[in-house]
Structure formats: structure tokens, C-alpha cells
Amino acid sequence: MCGVFGIFNNKNAAQLTYYALYALQHRGQESAGIVANDNGNLNSHKGLGLVADVFTEEKIETLKGTSAIGHVRYSTTGINSLQNVQPIFFNYRRGNLAIAHNGNLVNAHQLRSHLERQGSIFQGTSDTEVAAHLIARSGYENTEEAVKESLSMLKGSYAMLFMSDTKLIAVRDPNGIRPLSLGKLNGSYVVSSETCAFDTIGATYIRDVEPGEIIMITKDGITSDRITSFPKRATCVFEYIYFARPDSNIEGLNVxxxxxxxxxxxxxxxxxxxxxxxxxxxxxxxxxxxxxxxxxxxxxxxxxxxxxxxxxxxxxxxxxxxxxxxxxxxxxxxxxxxxxxxxxxxxxxxxxxxxxxxxxxxxxxxxxxxxxxxxxxxxxxxxxxxxxxxxxxxxxxxxxxxxxxxxxxxxxxxxxxxxxxxxTFGERTDLCGEDKNCSGYCEGCFTGSYPTEIIEQSKFSLER
The missing domain is CATH 3.40.50.2020 (Rossmann fold)
Known part of the structure; x- marks a missing residue:
């Protein structure tokens, strides 16, 4: 598990992200990070430990900008290392791009091996870095299309935030395994792993990001698209059972x-x-x-x-x-x-x-x-x-x-x-298609029936 938060068009972007990460601390205790966007200049601070350990008032003051994304990390395998602390960010031919990811990509090992054979150089062992390389190698000049193309190659769970020089992009995997919600704070849009972060900063919940949906937030407002035409809802039941905070709402259900x-x-x-x-x-x-x-x-x-x-x-x-x-x-x-x-x-x-x-x-x-x-x-x-x-x-x-x-x-x-x-949760079969056994939830840890293909090697080859 990890927690992600993003805010667009707010003069206190970094400060609000800091408070939101405090609210999401239960989703990851190993590291924290914030990247702020100051008119195309990305300012970052991240480190190992709790939010309070990583950030001081002085550090927050250095994160200038009107947009920001933040991350608290929980690694599922391997050691906790500074190279894997998120958000990750890089500069490439289309400009700057920062990425924050909650989830686990089951085909990351395969993709990484393929990319390395073609000359890609990786800095850490996080599966999120695979997505970054796919975006950088995309032939599309438009950032949204490059993101969509890369996501079409990924299998597994992901609630991701992408911040470019001019926009904030939020996306949820076609099964909606990990939660992601959209909100508003005065004239600013916010996106969070859980709605409890909205309550902390005084934002208003708008709706959940739908499975397979990609939301683009710019100075002109919000647009929505799909990364797949065939989403199949499989929300993780453990979000309700254990991980999410009791005051959060996931897909309309209070935890x-x-x-x-x-x-x-x-x-x-x-x-x-x-x-x-x-x-x-x-x-x-x-x-x-x-x-x-x-x-x-x-x-x-x-x-x-x-x-x-x-x-x-x-x-x-x-x-x-x-x-x-x-x-x-x-x-x-x-x-x-x-x-x-x-x-x-x-x-x-x-x-x-x-x-x-x-x-x-x-x-x-x-x-x-x-x-x-x-x-x-x-x-x-x-x-x-x-x-x-x-x-x-x-x-x-x-x-x-x-x-x-x-x-x-x-x-x-x-x-x-x-x-x-x-x-108890209530079946969510609105995105099940013709699958008679689909309940709208991922029950893999209880039944062994998973919503995606499982490539077991990836679990033990990469760390989050």
C-alpha cells in the first residue's frame, strides 16, 4: 500500500499536500515525498521516515509552486531505499514529469527486462520507474497520449498521479483495485487515495475516479477519458477491512x-x-x-x-x-x-x-x-x-x-x-460485463481468483 495526493492551482499547494499526507500516513510509514510545480520548475523534497520526520517548516517553504503531488510509501518486498522514494520525477523531451503510484504492477519484471535490453538505465527497483521509461519512449508528443499508451502495457493495480509542466493527470487501473477520489477546494482540484485527506484540508468530495478512467486537470478545467473500453471493477476488499481510515468513503461506502x-x-x-x-x-x-x-x-x-x-x-x-x-x-x-x-x-x-x-x-x-x-x-x-x-x-x-x-x-x-x-459491502456488478462470478471486488487473497493475469516472479523481483 501507498498513499497519493495531488492538488492543482493553489498558492499553498505544498503545505496542503503536507497536511494531506499526514492524513494518509496510515497507508505508508517508510518514506514520504512532495514535488511542487512552480511554472514548469519542479521542486522536490523526499526522504525515509514518517511525514513529520521528512518535512520541516523550512523544507516546505522551499517547495514553491501552485501544483503539487505527494506520496507516502509502503514497500511490499525488499529493502526500503532512498532510490525508491516517491514521487519520482524526470526531465525528457516533452518537459518535466513527476509520478506518484499506489499499487503493484504484476508484469513490471517482464517490462523492465525488455526495456533494459533496449538500453534503458534504471536508478532504483520500484515498478513505478517502469512506467516512467515507457512514457519517455512513447512516440506521442502529447503527454496524455504518452501516458495512455504506457498504461495500456501495464498489468496489476495502480492509482497514479502524473504532474507535467502544465497539468495534473489522475488515473485508476481498469479494475479499480486501489481507491482514488476527486475533490475541490475553492478554485483548486484535489485527488487523493482516500477522502479523509479532503476532510483534513477542507476540500469537498466530488466523486471517485472510475476504473480505467484518466482525468486531466488543467487551467481550463477537467476532462475525462478512458485507458480501456472494457473496465471490470474489482475493488480490493482489504481497503474496507483493514487499510483505509474509518472516516474515509470508498465508492460511496463509509469504511x-x-x-x-x-x-x-x-x-x-x-x-x-x-x-x-x-x-x-x-x-x-x-x-x-x-x-x-x-x-x-x-x-x-x-x-x-x-x-x-x-x-x-x-x-x-x-x-x-x-x-x-x-x-x-x-x-x-x-x-x-x-x-x-x-x-x-x-x-x-x-x-x-x-x-x-x-x-x-x-x-x-x-x-x-x-x-x-x-x-x-x-x-x-x-x-x-x-x-x-x-x-x-x-x-x-x-x-x-x-x-x-x-x-x-x-x-x-x-x-x-x-x-x-x-x-455486507453490496455487490458492485455495474462493471462486470457478462462475467457471472464477478462481485465487483478483488477477493484474491481469500479465494485465489485474481482480476488480472499473475506473473509471480514480479512480486519478488521488484519492491514498492
Whole structure:
């Protein structure tokens, strides 16, 4: 996952982008960057770390210009290196171009090998750089056409922003796997991975960028085109389950409301007798509230999160994930002591964190710990930008539910079914064509059915 934000025609472009990246920090904690456009002169600052670590007031002041794009990065494989920090930008025969990308290109390895054989020189290992080379090599003199031509060669997930000397271009892949929204702030247009960034800067949401749509923003306004005539909606379900902020809306559905409904459906499918319900902060709180309401069991803050520790799920190594659990969470003894506790979590990927949290609740005095998961078992790798690694590392791909229960030490364990999950979100079949099995969502990590061709080598050859 990554977060992207862009703004066009605003004298405070860099400052507003900085605030927006703060709102999108949950989408990437490894690096941050902003490129501002000052009448065709691109000014950039980027670095490793959180937004607050990378930018100071003095740095922001150097980013002059009335347009800007920003990026917070989350790498799915490999090391976090300065060469891969985005936005990337370059100068070529058509002028300047900066690119910010959220997603993962499954054919990037093939394209990169082809480009290198033809003489292209790459600075980093990011798949985004492949798109830059394709644009630079395009025979079209018009930037939009060059972008469209390059995107037609890409497979996978991408919500991308392109900033040239005179325009801002926003595009979403033909499946709409990653979210991207369009908004307005007075006379300025803004584009963001999530609508929560609009709320932060006081912008008004207009609409979502459609799957396969390319939007051009210039001083004359907005125009829209298509990069494909055959889009097929497959929005990533994990955006609703885990990644997006609860106050964001994705394709008309509020994330908090969706998660709360998942919790209600979870109790209906897997009821349990208990004294208290608690959720693993932060992404599971909404589902825990829904579960508690449906069950008629009190919801309590049985687990407290250290606000100064990042998500253990998106740390770059398993060792750091394991060490991070104790730093990240602590149990509230007075809440769980002597109680039968239902612990709600959004997913179990490797099982390491779940086992440690169950043990933490027991050490705090819980007499029983029942685990309920507000999504189906993760049985397949994700190739579109979520760090679920190889199948052999996914606990649900190698163990039964009973074996997982034993592994994490819970008294009982249940997952939400795929059908109820999709029913909760509501089928979005308006862009499914004649595909009878299309729900409008990507469920690949649960079912192994992916919306694009998968070229597995690319996952382990490039890093985001």
C-alpha cells in the first residue's frame, strides 16, 4: 500500500499536500515525498521516515509552486531505499514529469527486462520507474497520449498521479483495485487515495475516479477519458477491512459503517457466550462495536495501542513484527480480568500477532479468549500491493481453522464467510460485463481468483 495526493492551482499547494499526507500516513510509514510545480520548475523534497520526520517548516517553504503531488510509501518486498522514494520525477523531451503510484504492477519484471535490453538505465527497483521509461519512449508528443499508451502495457493495480509542466493527470487501473477520489477546494482540484485527506484540508468530495478512467486537470478545467473500453471493477476488499481510515468513503461506502456491519454479520454467523467484547486497535474497533451491539455484550477497550508505534503488519521483516507487538499493544487488566473475552480482529495473516495478543489477554487475567475475525481466512498471496508474502507463510493456507485455534491459543476461533463479507459491502456488478462470478471486488487473497493475469516472479523481483 501507498498513499497519493495531488492538488492543482493553489498558492499553498505544498503545505496542503503536507497536511494531506499526514492524513494518509496510515497507508505508508517508510518514506514520504512532495514535488511542487512552480511554472514548469519542479521542486522536490523526499526522504525515509514518517511525514513529520521528512518535512520541516523550512523544507516546505522551499517547495514553491501552485501544483503539487505527494506520496507516502509502503514497500511490499525488499529493502526500503532512498532510490525508491516517491514521487519520482524526470526531465525528457516533452518537459518535466513527476509520478506518484499506489499499487503493484504484476508484469513490471517482464517490462523492465525488455526495456533494459533496449538500453534503458534504471536508478532504483520500484515498478513505478517502469512506467516512467515507457512514457519517455512513447512516440506521442502529447503527454496524455504518452501516458495512455504506457498504461495500456501495464498489468496489476495502480492509482497514479502524473504532474507535467502544465497539468495534473489522475488515473485508476481498469479494475479499480486501489481507491482514488476527486475533490475541490475553492478554485483548486484535489485527488487523493482516500477522502479523509479532503476532510483534513477542507476540500469537498466530488466523486471517485472510475476504473480505467484518466482525468486531466488543467487551467481550463477537467476532462475525462478512458485507458480501456472494457473496465471490470474489482475493488480490493482489504481497503474496507483493514487499510483505509474509518472516516474515509470508498465508492460511496463509509469504511466505519462497513466494518461495523461486518462485526454484526460475524456474530450472526459465529455467536459466543462472553462477558466483554474488545477489538484490536485500530482497524478492528468498528467491527468489534458492531459485534457487541448485535450480541448484546458490552464493548470495552480491553487493548490499548501505543500511538507512537507503527503498524506491526507493515514492518519490513517478521522479526520486527514480532518485537513490535508488545511495544504496540497492552491489555487493560481491570477490563479483562476474570472475564470471558471476545477478541475481534480484522484478519489473521501469519498468526504471530494473534497468538501474542491472545497470550497477553490471558496474562491480564482473562478466563476465556474467543477470537472472531471479520474477514475470511487469508489463503493466497496478494500481488496488488499488500504484504502477505508467499503462500507458505500464510497460516490459513497451511492449517485448518482448528489447527489455527490451537496455534494462537484461543478457546474458540471463527472467520466471517466470503458470501457474508460481499453481502455486507453490496455487490458492485455495474462493471462486470457478462462475467457471472464477478462481485465487483478483488477477493484474491481469500479465494485465489485474481482480476488480472499473475506473473509471480514480479512480486519478488521488484519492491514498492
Amino acid at each position: 466505519h459503517s462497513a466494518r461495523k456491519e461486518l462485526g454484526k454479520k460475524l456474530f450472526q454467523e459465529a455467536p459466543v457466550v462472553a462477558d466483554v467484547v474488545t477489538g484490536v486497535p485500530d482497524s478492528s474497533i468498528s467491527a468489534a462495536i458492531g459485534f457487541a451491539e448485535e450480541a448484546g455484550i458490552p464493548y470495552e477497550l480491553g487493548l490499548i495501542k501505543n500511538r507512537y508505534i507503527g503498524r506491526t503488519f507493515i514492518q519490513p521483516s517478521q522479526e520486527l513484527r514480532e518485537r513490535g507487538v508488545r511495544l504496540k499493544l497492552s491489555a487493560v487488566r481491570k477490563v479483562v480480568e476474570g472475564k470471558r473475552v471476545v477478541m475481534i480482529d480484522d484478519s489473521i495473516v501469519r498468526g504471530t500477532t494473534s497468538g501474542r495478543i491472545v497470550n497477553m489477554l490471558r496474562e491480564a487475567g482473562a478466563t476465556e479468549v474467543h477470537v472472531r475475525i471479520s474477514s475470511p481466512p487469508v489463503t493466497h498471496s496478494c500481488y496488488y500491493g499488500i504484504d502477505t508474502s508467499a503462500r507458505e507463510e500464510l497460516i490459513a493456507a497451511n492449517k485448518t481453522i482448528e489447527e489455527i485455534r490451537e496455534h494462537i491459543g484461543a478457546d474458540s476461533l471463527a472467520f466471517l464467510s466470503t458470501d457474508e463479507m460481499i453481502n
